Amino acid sequence: MDAERFVKKHLDKEGSGHDWLHIERVRKLALKLVEETEADAFIVELAALFHDLSDRKLADDKRMSRLEVEDMLIALSVSENDRSQIMHIIDTISFRGTGRTVPETIEGKIVQDADRLDxxxxxxxxxxxxxxxxxxxxxxxxxxxxxxxxxxxxxxxxxxxxxxxxxxxxxxxxxxxxxxxxxxxxxxxxxxxxx
Ligand code: ADP
Ligand code: NI
CATH class of the missing domain: 1.20.58.1910 (Methane Monooxygenase Hydroxylase; Chain G, domain 1)
Structure with missing residues (x-):
């Protein structure tokens, strides 16, 4: 998958714990959590792959802006509807300060759980x-x-x-x-x- 190749290359050797293996574990866990739900596995998988690319804790040289992440989704021909669902997940899943934001969609809830489990x-x-x-x-x-x-x-x-x-x-x-x-x-x- 092009998305996988991109994220893998981008986060290779990331040193703060947001490395590719974290992303891979979150993706796997999230897809496991999809089982026996009605969640859209495509949205879950892409959101899991992209969830940390603009995290403020990411090493400076690896951090992408929100716009760059969205542009990447466009480059991957992700439809506008899917894109907005994925960006909603990325925007809401992080644990920030008292920030206890819960995504509105089941796909987002699943990715958030997988990220927290890791x-x-x-x-x-x-x-x-x-x-x-x-x-x-x-x-x-x-x-x-x-x-x-x-x-x-x-x-x-x-x-x-x-x-x-x-x-x-x-x-x-x-x-x-x-x-x-x-x-x-x-x-x-x-x-x-x-x-
Ligand atoms: P993610 O976005 O992947 O959920 P975070 O960006 O919050 O995670 O943090 C990445 C990893 O570093 C997590 O395992 C988290 O528990 C850990 N971490 C975050 N803040 C601290 C801290 N102040 N001290 C030690 N570990 C931390
Ligand atoms: Ni994460």
Whole structure:
């Protein structure tokens, strides 16, 4: 698929955790969540492939403007109706500050769940430390009541909240398992700190 080739090439070696493998996992998870729903797999797949291209956390040299993303969809001959659905998803799925925007369409809800699932569990933990490393943020700051600005603090700021934000039933089930693993990880982390 041309879209796949473009995104793969563009995000190759991206260093903040938005690399091609993240996109590929989100696409796969999203297509799994489509099963047993009426969602349009084409919209879901393209939105999953394009969802992070204009994310503000993307490395500067990789970040595209919203207009460039839309132009890319035009270049790929995506119809105007499909394009506006895909752009709606890209515009709404990100977790920003208190931003708890939920996309209006089932396709958007699915992509948002898939993106959130990839921020949870073993993969989510790995991504958190890679992101923190890319910013020079420490692993953990035991002196701080709030755990300071650290990778461990990010679990409380975001990762442990994601389970409660899932849109779809299938997503909720997958989130339960990943959530439990993160709790186990934190328990073990603190135990090792005390030794
Ligand atoms: P996405 O858009 O793919 O949902 P984000 O752009 O929010 O994810 O972040 C990319 C990855 O980096 C995610 O796994 C996220 O949990 C992690 N991350 C985001 N902010 C921080 C932070 N302040 N400290 C550590 N990890 C972070
Ligand atoms: Ni993402």
């Amino acid at each position: 921020a949870m569990g073993a993969i989510g933990i790995a991504r958190t430390f890679v992101y923190a490393g890319s910013r020079g943020t420490p692993i953990y700051d035991p002196g701080e009541q709030t755990k300071g600005d650290s990778a461990i603090q990010h679990f409380y700021d975001k990762l442990l909240k994601l389970k409660g934000l899932m849109n779809t039933e299938a997503g909720k089930m997958k989130a339960e398992e990943r959530h439990r693993f993160m709790e186990l990880y934190l328990d073990t982390f603190y135990k090792e700190c005390e030794r």
